[in-house]
Amino acid sequence: MSEIKVASRYAKSLIDLAKEQNALEQVKGDMQLFVDTVKASTELQAVLKNPIIPIGKKNSILVAIFGDKVHATTKAFLKIVIDKARAEVLFGTAKEFLNQYNQYKNIVTAKVTSATVLSDAAKADIIAKVKEVTGGEVRLNATIDESLIGGFVLTVGDKQFDASISSKLNQLKKDFAQRVVA
Amino acid sequence: MVEVRPDEVSAILRQQLSGFKSETELEEVGTVLQVGDGIARVYGLTKVQAGELVEFETGLQGIVLNLEEDNVGVVLLGASDEIKEGDTIKRTKRIASIKVGEGMLGRVVNTLGQPIDGKGPITGTTYEMPLERKAPGVIYRQPVTEPLQTGIKAIDAMIPIGRGQRELVIGDRQTGKSAVCIDTIINQKEFYDAGQPVFCIYVAIGQKASTVANVVKALDEKGAMAYTIVVAASAADPAPMQFYAPFAGAAIGEFFRDTGKPALIVYDDLSKQAVAYREVSLLLKRPPGREAYPGDVFYLHSRLLERAAKINSNDSIAQQMNDLPESIKGIVKGGGSLTALPIIETQAGDVSAYIPTNVISITDGQIFLESNLFNAGVRPAINVGISVSRVGGNAQIKSMKKVAGTLKLDQAQYRELEAFSKFGSDLDASTKLVLDKGARNVEILKQGQFSPVTVEKQVAIIYAGTKNLMRNVPVNKVREFELEYTTQLEQRHPEVLAALKAGKFDDSLTSVLETVAKEVSDKY
Numbered sequence: 001m002s003e004i005k006v007a008s009r010y011a012k013s014l015i016d017l018a019k020e021q022n023a024l025e026q027v028k029g030d031m032q033l034f035v036d037t038v039k040a041s042t043e044l045q046a047v048l049k050n051p052i053i054p055i056g057k058k059n060s061i062l063v064a065i066f067g068d069k070v071h072a073t074t075k076a077f078l079k080i081v082i083d084k085a086r087a088e089v090l091f092g093t094a095k096e097f098l099n100q101y102n103q104y105k106n107i108v109t110a111k112v113t114s115a116t117v118l119s120d121a122a123k124a125d126i127i128a129k130v131k132e133v134t135g136g137e138v139r140l141n142a143t144i145d146e147s148l149i150g151g152f153v154l155t156v157g158d159k160q161f162d163a164s165i166s167s168k169l170n171q172l173k174k175d176f177a178q179r180v181v182a
Numbered sequence: 183m184v185e186v187r188p189d190e191v192s193a194i195l196r197q198q199l200s201g202f203k204s205e206t207e208l209e210e211v212g213t214v215l216q217v218g219d220g221i222a223r224v225y226g227l228t229k230v231q232a233g234e235l236v237e238f239e240t241g242l243q244g245i246v247l248n249l250e251e252d253n254v255g256v257v258l259l260g261a262s263d264e265i266k267e268g269d270t271i272k273r274t275k276r277i278a279s280i281k282v283g284e285g286m287l288g289r290v291v292n293t294l295g296q297p298i299d300g301k302g303p304i305t306g307t308t309y310e311m312p313l314e315r316k317a318p319g320v321i322y323r324q325p326v327t328e329p330l331q332t333g334i335k336a337i338d339a340m341i342p343i344g345r346g347q348r349e350l351v352i353g354d355r356q357t358g359k360s361a362v363c364i365d366t367i368i369n370q371k372e373f374y375d376a377g378q379p380v381f382c383i384y385v386a387i388g389q390k391a392s393t394v395a396n397v398v399k400a401l402d403e404k405g406a407m408a409y410t411i412v413v414a415a416s417a418a419d420p421a422p423m424q425f426y427a428p429f430a431g432a433a434i435g436e437f438f439r440d441t442g443k444p445a446l447i448v449y450d451d452l453s454k455q456a457v458a459y460r461e462v463s464l465l466l467k468r469p470p471g472r473e474a475y476p477g478d479v480f481y482l483h484s485r486l487l488e489r490a491a492k493i494n495s496n497d498s499i500a501q502q503m504n505d506l507p508e509s510i511k512g513i514v515k516g517g518g519s520l521t522a523l524p525i526i527e528t529q530a531g532d533v534s535a536y537i538p539t540n541v542i543s544i545t546d547g548q549i550f551l552e553s554n555l556f557n558a559g560v561r562p563a564i565n566v567g568i569s570v571s572r573v574g575g576n577a578q579i580k581s582m583k584k585v586a587g588t589l590k591l592d593q594a595q596y597r598e599l600e601a602f603s604k605f606g607s608d609l610d611a612s613t614k615l616v617l618d619k620g621a622r623n624v625e626i627l628k629q630g631q632f633s634p635v636t637v638e639k640q641v642a643i644i645y646a647g648t649k650n651l652m653r654n655v656p657v658n659k660v661r662e663f664e665l666e667y668t669t670q671l672e673q674r675h676p677e678v679l680a681a682l683k684a685g686k687f688d689d690s691l692t693s694v695l696e697t698v699a700k701e702v703s704d705k706y
Binding site: 002004005157159172174176 | 198199206208209210211212226227228241251252270272
C-alpha cells in the first residue's frame with residue numbers, strides 16, 4: 001500500500017480516538033508540534049525513515065523529545081506506530097491528521113501568491129470571497145513571487161484562480177501564435 | 183520602393199490582438215508527483231474523468247488513464263523533458279478528441295489531428311470527433327451488401343470484401359500485407375473519378391517515418407491522395423500516440439460514415455499498436471497477462487473494429503444513432519459505411535499467437551499472406567485455401583459471383599493434385615486437365631504492385647480461366663494473353679465490359695468473351 005493510504009488510515013483512527021476521549025484539540029496541537037519539529041530537523045527525519053535503527057531506540061528517542069509535552073493519547077499513538085515498524089509514515093500521518101482535522105472543522109487553506117505584498121484589506125477581501133464560496137473558516141497562506149509581474153494566483157484545494165499578468169501574457173502568446181498561423 | 187508605414191503595422195497588430203479574451207476562469211488543477219517513461223502521476227484533479235485531456239503549463243497535453251485513490255495516472259502526448267515534479271496541470275474538461283473535416287483529404291496528420299506534412303493548417307470546416315466512441319448499435323446498422331472493390335483479382339473473386347466489413351490482412355513480415363491495402367486504396371480512384379468517392383484513411387502505427395513517406399509518395403503518384411488521409415504515428419512518437427492513432431483514424435472514418443459517405447480505413451498494423459498499449463499499461467502498473475499484454479487488449483481491438491459498420495440507409499434512423507458527437511448532429515445522413523482492413527504481422531507464420539487469434543475472432547474474415555508463396559513468385563501471396571470472407575459473398579456483383587463460383591473449388595483441387603504432379607508419373611487425362619487449368623488460374627491471379635484491375639476485366643479474365651479457354655496458351659504466356667485479351671475487349675467490345683460491370687451476365691455476353699478468347703489464344 002502506498003504511504004498516503006497508510007497515513008490516511010492511521011490519521012482517521014487517531015481522530016476518532018481523540019474525539020472519543022475529548023482530546024481532539026490537544027492531539028491536534030501535538031500533531032502540529034510533531035510536524036514542526038520533524039520539519040525543522042533533518043536528522044530526526046532520517047532517524048524515522050532509517051530501518052536499521054532498532055524500534056526500541058526510535059521509541060526512546062521520541063519519548064525523550066516529546067515525553068512530557070504531549071497528551072497521553074499522542075504518546076500511545078507514537079508508540080504503537082513505531083512498534084508496528086511504520087515509523088516512516090509518522091510524518092505523513094501527522095500531516096494527514098492536520099488535513100483531516102481541517103476538513104472536520106471545515107477549515108480551508110487558501111494559498112495566494114502575488115507579485116507584491118498584499119495589503120491587509122486585500123487579504124480580508126480574499127478571505128471573505130473564499131469564505132463565501134466554500135462556506136468554511138479560511139486560513140490564508142500568502143507568498144510573494146515576483147515572476148508573476150502583477151496580479152495574483154489563488155489556490156484552494158485543487159481549484160485555482162489565476163489572475164496573474166504572467167499567465168495572461170502566456171495565454172496571449174499562445175493565442176497570438178495560433179492566430180498568425182491560421 | 184514600397185513602404186510600409188508604422189501606423190499600418192500597428193493597426194494590423196491591434197486587429198490581430200483584438201479578439202483576445204482575457205477572462206480568468208476558475209480552473210481545476212493538480213500537481214505532478216512524479217514523471218518518467220511518458221507517464222506522469224498527478225496529485226489533485228479530484229473531479230477529472232477517465233480519458234480526459236489535461237494540459238501542462240508548457241502546453242503539452244496528456245490523457246488521464248488511471249484514476250486511483252491518491253493519484254491520477256496521465257500519459258503524455260509528447261516529450262516529458264520539460265515537465266518537473268511540482269508542475270501544475272490543468273483540466274480541459276474535454277474528452278480526448280480531434281478536429282475532423284474534408285479539408286484533411288490529401289494530408290498527413292498525427293494522432294491529434296495536427297498536420298505533419300508541412301503544408302500549413304487544415305482548412306475548411308472541422309468537426310470535433312471523440313477518439314473513443316461507442317460503436318453504433320444494432321438498429322442503426324444494415325447488412326453488408328455493396329462491394330468494396332480492391333482491384334486485386336484473388337481477393338475480389340474469392341475473398342470479396344463488402345462495404346462496412348472488417349477483413350483482416352495477416353501474414354509474416356515482407357509478404358506484401360501493406361501492398362495489398364495500398365493497392366486497395368489506389369483502386370478507389372476509379373470511384374473518385376466517377377464522382378462516388380470512397381474516402382480512404384491509412385493509419386501508420388509504429389512504422390519508420392521513411393516507410394510512411396514512401397507510402398504517401400506512392401499514393402500521390404497514383405493520384406490517390408486526393409481522397410486519402412494518412413494518420414501517422416511513427417516509431418519515434420511516444421507510445422500513447424501510437425496506440426491512440428487507430429482511434430484517431432476511426433474518428434476521421436466515422437465522420438465520413440455518419441455523414442452518409444463510404445470510407446475505407448487501413449490499420450497498419452495492429453500488432454504494433456498492441457505492443458505500444460502493452461508498454462503504456464505496464465508503465466501504469468496494470469497487471470500483465472498472456473505474453474505480458476494487459477487484460478483488456480482484446481477489448482482494445484474489439485471496440486476499435488466494432489466502429490467499422492454499414493449504417494442504416496434511412497436518414498431519420500441514422501440521426502438517432504447512439505453517442506453522436508454534438509458537432510455533427512446537424513449533418514448526419516444514413517447509408518454511410520466504414521470498411522476496416524486491419525493488418526496483423528505474425529512471427530514465422532504463427533497465427534495462434536495471442537494478438538492474431540484475438541483479431542481473427544473479431545473480424546469478418548481474413549486474408550492470409552504466406553512467405554513461401556511470395557518466394558515462389560505468387561504475388562500477391564494470398565493463400566486462398568485458408569483465407570475467408572464471412573459476409574462479403576452477399577456484396578459481390580452478380581457477374582463476378584457467377585464466374586468465380588467454381589474458382590475456389592478448382593484451386594483447392596489443383597493444390598491437392600499438385601503434389602502428385604511432382605512425381606512426374608503418368609497422369610490420366612482428367613487429372614492433367616485439372617492441373618493445367620489450375621496452373622493457368624494461378625497465373626491469372628498473379629498481379630503486380632500498384633496495378634489494380636477493374637472488376638469488369640477481372641470477370642472477363644476469370645471467365646476465361648474457369649471455362650478453360652486458355653488451354654492452348656503456354657503457362658508462361660498467360661499474362662501476355664491476359665493483356666491482349668482485355669485490350670481487345672476494351673477496344674472492340676466496350677459495351678460488353680460495361681454490361682459485366684453492371685452485374686449482367688448472360689449467354690450473349692459470354693459468347694463474345696469466348697470468341698475473343700479463342701481469337702487471342704489461337705495466336706499461341
